Amino acid sequence: MIENQNYSQILSIKPQKLPPESTNFQTDDSINYNQVINQENFKILLRDKKFLNHFLTKESPKFFEDFELGDFLNEGGCGVVYDGRMRKRKNKQKLAFKFKYSRKGNDNKDEFQEIGILKKLHHKNITNIYAFTKIGEKFYYCVLELGKHGDLEKFQKIILKKKVLSETILCYFSKQILEGLKYIHRCKIIHNDIKQGNIVIDSNLDIKITDFSVSCTYANFEPDEKVAFPFMGTSKYICPEILNRTLMPIREACKIDIYSLGVTLYVAALGKFPYELNKVENKKYENILKNIQDKPLEFPINNKISPKFKNFLSKLLDKNYSTRINIQQALNDPWIKGAEIIQEEKENLGSIENFLAKLITDNIPKFNEYISDKLDSFF
Secondary structure, three states, X not given: OOOOOOHHHHHHOOOOOOOOOOXXXXXXXXXXXXXXXXXXXXXXHHOOHHHHHHHHHHHXXXXXXXXXXXXXXXXXXXXXXXXXXXXXXXXXXEEXXXXXXXXXXXXXXXXXXXXXXXXXXXXXXXXXXXXXXXXXXXXXXXXXXXXXXXXXXXXXXXXXXXXXXXXXXXXXXXHHHHHHHHHHHHOOEEOOOXXXXXXXXXXXXXXXXXXXXXXXXXXXXXXOOEEOOOOOOOHHHOOHHHHOOOOEEHHHOOHHHHHHHHHHHHHHHHOOOOOOOOHHHHOOHHHHHXXXXXXXXXXXXXXXXXXXXXXHHHHHOOOOOOOOOOHHHHHOOHHHXXXXXXXXXXXXXXXXXXXXXXXXXXXXXXXXXXXXXXXXXXX
């Protein structure tokens, strides 16, 4: 148990920022950015804030009338992300600014699909989009809700400084992730990249699902129509049916995200991926994929997770999509039901700081008794 911890300090910790790479950029108004920036150098150049400021001043001068650009946060396949603020907002809430390079210019409808999806979705567990602007022929940015405490991995390693997350924290977050996924699937969308980095935590210690850059929509398909979904997302989180290019009915498509959620929770709880081999073999990409397809699910010896949680993970990580549980079955699972105890504790405490202290120290006795099968009659 952690004692004498200042939880107000923990709440104020900023997500870790990666150091920007210096490009030794010199201001030059004659620069033609359509010629200078390409897909290979885009992220390196835009990690240099001086370069980005000059780029925006020249190519999108209205940007600085509306927004104040802050610090570099992260980068990924999706582009480069900074924090910042909207100048006209009274509360000066920090926002996320995602800058992307469009490989095919203004005709690339696939890349702009993420914007259309975010504009369509309105749910408490889905990140909000506030603005979207094209910059010339090859660039665009979107302004998104920013999770104050960063993504799930940063929350674990940097804010809480833990190697793994407790069942208390994971159960509380999992219920919200499932609620968000249930809504997404009702809108005929598959997220396709559920992982720690795409689950952010707001100031109320609630989660938001973010990054729909590789999401798929299936509104134009019939429920029984069979489709082989494309190999997209993050390799270690991809389900066997995608790796095997299996034709699966559209009505089962939501189980792609269910599997990825299983991997996410397994890693957060146990500190390793479900189908890892030894360190040497894990370096070979083909071995990782073969494990996902063929290796039986196992749990580390002497793991400390409860039987309820282990059973839940086994259902999420079922290699056969036809027997893998769906969203509603997951929400009805006994382990997930424990989130109601945690939510009740949060409401009773009335303080986010006190609630965080309870989460970190696993100090919610009713939940601990429930997952240890000593309190099955709670519900």
